[in-house]
Amino acid sequence: MTVMQLGVLFGAIVLSVLVVWFFFFSEKTGARLVVSSGVQEANIVVKGGYTPDVLVVKAGQPVRLNFNRQETASCSEMVLFPDFNKSAKLPTSETVSLEFTPDKPGEYDFQCQMGMLHGKLIVE
């Protein structure tokens, strides 16, 4: 192997370690939302649960959550944010956006209408 090949190999190993670390790390701490033009936005897949199910946002900035329900089970056809008085019907295979601005830091649960699926919004 040349020095060049070794360098590439080493780079690839470092990169995969970082990727693995990122996934494990982000799973524990929740997905931090991407801020684009002042709106904190996240795409959430609804399928037997919410993915991601922990969202970390900043207080005082608008949040936009795009729910995409990929199942027909009636359990998940509504999503509720009781603390923000927000709810939405989620038709299968459609993306439904919920927008609100959390102004107080804290932990807020969201759930399906029966309270069987759970997620958490952490406002910092």
Ligand SMILES: [Cu+2]
């Ligand atoms: Cu349910």
